Amino acid sequence: MAELDEIIHQPLRLKIMAALNALPPAVAGLEFSRLKKLTGATDGNLGAHIETLARAGYVTLEKAFLGKKPQTTVTATAAGRGAFARHVAMLQEIIAASALRPE
Amino acid sequence: MGIERQEALEALNDVAQIARRVRQSRIYQLSSLLMVMWGALVMAGNIGSSLWPRSAGFLWLGVHVTGIAASFALGAVSYSRTGTRTFDSRMFVAFLLFIAFGIFSCWLGNFNNPRQIGTFWAIYFMLVYTVAGLWVGLAYVAIGLSITALTLIGYFFAGEWFEPWMAVVNGGGLILGGLWMRRS
Numbered sequence A: 001m002a003e004l005d006e007i008i009h010q011p012l013r014l015k016i017m018a019a020l021n022a023l024p025p026a027v028a029g030l031e032f033s034r035l036k037k038l039t040g041a042t043d044g045n046l047g048a049h050i051e052t053l054a055r056a057g058y059v060t061l062e063k064a065f066l067g068k069k070p071q072t073t074v075t076a077t078a079a080g081r082g083a084f085a086r087h088v089a090m091l092q093e094i095i096a097a098s099a100l101r102p103e
Numbered sequence B: 001m002g003i004e005r006q007e008a009l010e011a012l013n014d015v016a017q018i019a020r021r022v023r024q025s026r027i028y029q030l031s032s033l034l035m036v037m038w039g040a041l042v043m044a045g046n047i048g049s050s051l052w053p054r055s056a057g058f059l060w061l062g063v064h065v066t067g068i069a070a071s072f073a074l075g076a077v078s079y080s081r082t083g084t085r086t087f088d089s090r091m092f093v094a095f096l097l098f099i100a101f102g103i104f105s106c107w108l109g110n111f112n113n114p115r116q117i118g119t120f121w122a123i124y125f126m127l128v129y130t131v132a133g134l135w136v137g138l139a140y141v142a143i144g145l146s147i148t149a150l151t152l153i154g155y156f157f158a159g160e161w162f163e164p165w166m167a168v169v170n171g172g173g174l175i176l177g178g179l180w181m182r183r184s
Helices: A011-021 A032-039 A043-055 A078-100 B005-051 B053-082 B089-108 B114-136 B138-157 B159-183
Strands: A059-066 A069-076
Touching: A011 A032, A011 A043, A011 A059, A011 A069, A011 A078, A011 B005, A032 A043, A032 A069, A032 B005, A043 A059, A069 A078, A078 B005, B005 B053, B005 B114, B005 B159, B053 B089, B089 B114, B114 B138, B114 B159, B138 B159
Parallel strands: none
Antiparallel strands: A059 A069
16 A cells, blocks of 8 residues: 655645645636635745645745735645645545455 | 544535635625616516506516526626626526416416516515525525515505505515625
């Protein structure tokens, strides 16, 4: 059995990747403020975990200004989407395997 | 890194929950603009009916034609930006059927004064919001039930101020509801 992806498995990072993967392909990414609302995380915590995902090459950050207001958009990369899909498949495998295992 | 079944279940549950929230948030974002636009039109329709009661029929026809055209336009813009259709030909047919049934009900119920007709249409539209909300999100249910309650209060207690009341609670309610959905 392959190993679980430790970067994605952390609960908040899993939520971030799940949110980005739930977007239709035509939508680029999610703004930081929206991700914060969706995950229920604090600014600092969310920022730190996004940085970890970015360092792993799973997300990219795009900073822009909306008028005078700074806006950061987080987008899942192809590598990030692939890693997330593999991670979810692995979780499903663990559940399926445990169902077959005798108690 | 090895984990147990329970942890895997919890992780998958988190993934499903977030995906649901993202879908709901996108529905709210896309439909909030439509709601604000319809709110402004309904407010204009009610103010117009109050100022020119004899032309109310034409005014409301204009409101609906403009609303449908603007819904198509917003749907096209949203499709080009996000790949999601908010108003398509199937919704247009559903809207026509809904209007046809409303006209039939008004005729069958023999509603013969503007107050009855105005109340019926507002409540009828809000019924759709409320029912749709059971599937797409509770914000719709809250908006539908609040505007229905305020419409009934206006019907029984607003007297000759019924149309201005409806402009505020129906039109204004939709605008506020749309803005609220945008933030949620």
